[in-house]
Amino acid sequence: MDSFTQVALGIAIAEVCAGKKLKNKTILYGSILGTIPDLDIVVGLFLNPVDAILIHRGISHSLFLFLFLSPVLGWIISKIERDKINFFQATRMAFWCLFTHVLLDMFTSWGTQILWPLDYRFALKTIFVIDPLYTIPLIITLIVTWKTKNAVLRKKYIIRGLSISSAYLLLSCFIKVYALNQFEKALTKQKIQYSEIIVKPTAFNLILWNANVATANNYALGDYSLFDTQPILFTAYSKNKFLESQLKGNSDFEKLKKASEGWYIISKKNQSLYFNDLRFGLLNDDSKNPQFAFSYQFIASKTELKAVEVPKNKRDGKRLLQKIVTRIKGN
Numbered sequence: 001m002d003s004f005t006q007v008a009l010g011i012a013i014a015e016v017c018a019g020k021k022l023k024n025k026t027i028l029y030g031s032i033l034g035t036i037p038d039l040d041i042v043v044g045l046f047l048n049p050v051d052a053i054l055i056h057r058g059i060s061h062s063l064f065l066f067l068f069l070s071p072v073l074g075w076i077i078s079k080i081e082r083d084k085i086n087f088f089q090a091t092r093m094a095f096w097c098l099f100t101h102v103l104l105d106m107f108t109s110w111g112t113q114i115l116w117p118l119d120y121r122f123a124l125k126t127i128f129v130i131d132p133l134y135t136i137p138l139i140i141t142l143i144v145t146w147k148t149k150n151a152v153l154r155k156k157y158i159i160r161g162l163s164i165s166s167a168y169l170l171l172s173c174f175i176k177v178y179a180l181n182q183f184e185k186a187l188t189k190q191k192i193q194y195s196e197i198i199v200k201p202t203a204f205n206l207i208l209w210n211a212n213v214a215t216a217n218n219y220a221l222g223d224y225s226l227f228d229t230q231p232i233l234f235t236a237y238s239k240n241k242f243l244e245s246q247l248k249g250n251s252d253f254e255k256l257k258k259a260s261e262g263w264y265i266i267s268k269k270n271q272s273l274y275f276n277d278l279r280f281g282l283l284n285d286d287s288k289n290p291q292f293a294f295s296y297q298f299i300a301s302k303t304e305l306k307a308v309e310v311p312k313n314k315r316d317g318k319r320l321l322q323k324i325v326t327r328i329k330g331n
Contacts, residue, residue, distance in 0.1 A: 001104050002130045003038060008138040009104060009165075010034015010097045015142075015158045017093035020151040021085045027146075029077060033097035036069075037061050037105075050255045050296075050307050061102045062116035070095035107169055109200050109279050121261070125200040126172035132204060137164040172206050175226070179209040182224050186232035187213065192220060198263065202281065203320065208328040212263055212278050219265060219278060227330030237290065240266045243273060247298065252307035256296060265292075273298045275307060283316050284323075293320070 001009075007030070014022070014030030022029065040060040044052025059065055074091025081090070105112045111123025127134065141161025145154045180199045187194060196214040207227065213220040213234065220234040243266040247253040256275045257264060263278040267290075276292040283291040293312075298305040 001108060001127075001134075003035065005130070005135045005138070006034045006038065006101050006104070007031045008034075008135060008142060009100055011142055012138055012158050012162055013097045013100050014093055015145060016155060016162070017096055018085055018089055019145075019154050019158070021089065022081060024146060025081070029093065030097060033073065033094055034101055037098060037101045048252075049309060050252045050259075053259045054255055057105060057110060057112040057121070059113070059116050061105060061112040061114060063099070063102075063114055064116060066095055066098045066102075070098065104169075107172065124173065124176075125198060126176045127169065127206070128201050128203050130204060131168075131206075133206075134165050134168050137161050137168075172201070175206050176201070176209070179224055179226075180211075183209075183211040183213075183222065183232060186222070186224075186234075189231070190234070192234065194220070198279070200279070202324050202328075205324070205328060208324060210281050214263075219263075221278070221282070223327060225328050225330050227328070230331040233331075237265055240268075243268055247273060247275075247305070250298070250305055252296075252298070252305070256307060273305070274310070283312075283320050291316075 010033050011027055011030030014026035014033065018029075019026055037057075037060045040055055040058065041052075043060075044055060047055070071087075071091050073094040074087055074089075077090035077094065078085055078087040085093075102112050102114050106114065106122050107124045107127045108129050109123060109125045110129070111121035111125075113120065114122055138161050141157055141164075145157050148154050148157065176199060180197070183197065183199060187197075192213065192215065194213045194215050197211055199209055199211045202208040202210055202223070208223060208225045211220075211222045211224070211234075213222070215236075218236040218238055220236050222232050222234040224232050247266065253275065256277070260275075260277045260279060265276045265278060267274045267276055275296040275298070276290075277294040277296075278292070280293040283293055295310040296307040297310055299308050300306075
């Protein structure tokens with residue numbers, strides 16, 4: 001999830017674990033602990049951009065690291081707040097702030113390597129990385145809590161806010177199952193044979209969902225709104241195996257292939273090859289000239305082709321939001 005939401009969640013968890021002991025200092029510790037797993041982004045600034053993609057939500061989001069790091073952070077906090085919180089209480093707070101960060105990230109499309117060093121990302125794909133309906137209840141709860149001095153009431157308010165936001169996550173799972181069922185029915189009715197399908201929500205909502213469907217020679221992309229009254233339509237995009245063969249053995253291509261979990265298309269424009277990650281959708285509806293949300297252009301260096309992310313501008317984001325708002329109303 002976005003950093004703002006993770007900070008809010010970290011503060012809420014810190015309040016549950018140690019609000020009675022630390023009072024409003026949970027704002028400080030919750031913010032820090034809720035941010036620590038995402039410091040891999042800072043590390044990525046010093047790496048090749050493609051390598052930075054691979055390490056994101058890797059070891060920094062692993063249960064193995066948290067089991068080691070929590071006692072260290074707990075010891076530091078207990079020394080700073082020696083008259084307020086002991087080592088075991090501080091360690092428990094540190095662990096749950098770190099662990100809930102990762103649990104929340106697991107609901108997004110990118111997922112996490114929570115069982116690192118196992119090379120597998122757990123991704124439920126039920127919520128977009130920014131969703132105000134998850135974050136707002138936490139923020140309201142935190143504001144109410146900061147204005148309350150009674151420790152019992154503070155904990156009661158925080159638990160209520162966490163319950164509401166957690167219920168929203170649970171709701172996202174049920175809606176995804178329903179959306180998946182609608183896509184599968186449409187594929188069966190249209191006699192589209194497929195080997196794999198992934199379903200995920202579009203930006204900022206749980207009403208409009210996208211599906212990526214793998215067939216023998218193509219990827220079929222479709223969307224479904226809970227307000228739809230017409231059949232789901234799928235648009236086919238060639239896997240372009242010939243273009244892909246031109247990148248075989250390229251180190252950046254192999255890394256991007258791994259990062260995308262196999263959901264990608266290679267395209268060619270102006271004599272340049274592009275790697276398009278399918279998991280994050282399209283910015284337009286032009287099947288002849290599609291613009292994907294995440295694309296990487298292969299540019300020749302002195303030794304080999306290097307992948308460079310295609311920059312996005314504000315106009316792209318505005319166009320995507322307009323597309324979602326229009327489509328969310330139904331077909």
